[in-house]
Amino acid sequence: MTSSVFITGATSGFGEACARRFAREGWSLIISGRREDRLQALAKELSSQTEVLPIVLDVRDRAAVTRAVDNLPAKFDKLTALINNAGLALGADPAQNCDLDDWDTMVDTNIKGLMYCTRLLLPRLIAQGRGASILNLGSVAGQWPYPGSHVYGATKAFVEQFSLSLRCDLQGTGVRVSNIEPGLCESEFSLVRFGGDQARYDKTYAGAEALQPEDIAETIWWMINQPAHININSLEIMPVSQAWAGFSVHRKE
Template identity: 75%
Template sequence: MPATLFITGATSGFGEACARRFAEAGWSLVITGRRAERLQALAEELSAKTAVLPLVVDVRDRAAMEAAVAGLPERFARLRGLINNAGLALGTDPAPSCDLDDWDTMVDTNIKGLMYSTRLLLSRLIAYGRGAGIVNLGSVAGHWPYPGSHVYGATKAFVRQFSLNLRNDLVGTGVRVTDLEPGMCESEFSLVRFDGDQARYDATYAGAEPIQPADIAETVYWILNQPAHININSLELMPVSQTWAGFAVDRTRG
């Protein structure tokens, strides 16, 4: 029975690119997302290359995730990899003026959704043993604060610490865990964050040569195909055009 890769948030961006990259390599796929039409279209496209099971499910819905995982067909039961990609950032307003509903959504998706998928699939990954792996999509925002990152950055700091702690609990199982932390990437992620403002999206990436979803997919593929005795604990990557420069200084009191 072929090994299976489970990808959350596969209807756009990194998740979609990962599905395409692993399908090219012949991995069986379980792809999840909330947008049924997009998910089905992707599944139909990739089914010419490999076995694909689309699951229309919201990672924030614990009961729905439990039912989806419990109902996995035997064909997709041998799980070798999990890519916890589903996540989002909403808004860039400073904390005093942000929308509290946005904070709830980011916590529910980036933290609780990742917790649900991980916990529900751990037994299958452990059953696979050596060579199995989890890649959690973190962010440089989990390390490097910037204005408007408040809760988003905090959720990605959770992803980092959860990944490190999870490794301790999985010692002896052969299951690897990686926190992948991209910097500036051009994808639908940013359009969602900017509430669909295309002009702002375009200005953000103009001339910057940002990382592309295909770059992240290639990186994830490399991580999950390392020799079974190697664990990539965390990996931070940025485009060459981006750095950490720019500490804020208030000079109004001088």
């Protein structure tokens, strides 16, 4: 039976790179995203390699996620993998200057959207059983605070704890749960975070030799394709150029 993967946020960044990586191996793809034009273009491109089912979907909309899952073709009753990639950061200003709407959007997408997709697809993953995988996109921000990370970092800390707790609940089902935590990676993610400010985006990556979405997709491919008795609980990945800063100390003038 052909392996199948459901990828959220497949219209850019890690999600798009994962779709391409899994398509090369002949996995059937269910790809979702909010931007229909990009989604259809990707589906058309990859359909020459494998079966692709595109679903225009905003993971924040619980009713829409429910409809999407309920209407999946019978051939996807057993699902091999779920890649919970849809997520975003908005702004990097201090908490006291942030827009509460941005905070709501991050919580609704990074936490609630991941919850909806996971819970509604769990029966299909459990039906697949041994070797099925849930791969959640966390971040080093969930482990290591930095100025301006506030709610974004907190949502990724949720992803880590949710992943660990799922492992407990799914013991005995054969379903694996992994959390990958990327560091500095050059993608549209930062352009969204900075409100389309190209100059700020360019400055973020200048000379850094940052990770690329393809690096993360390759790592995710490896994690999901471990032997069925192996679970990669968590994997933190950063470019060599990035490290941890020392503790910040505010000093009086």
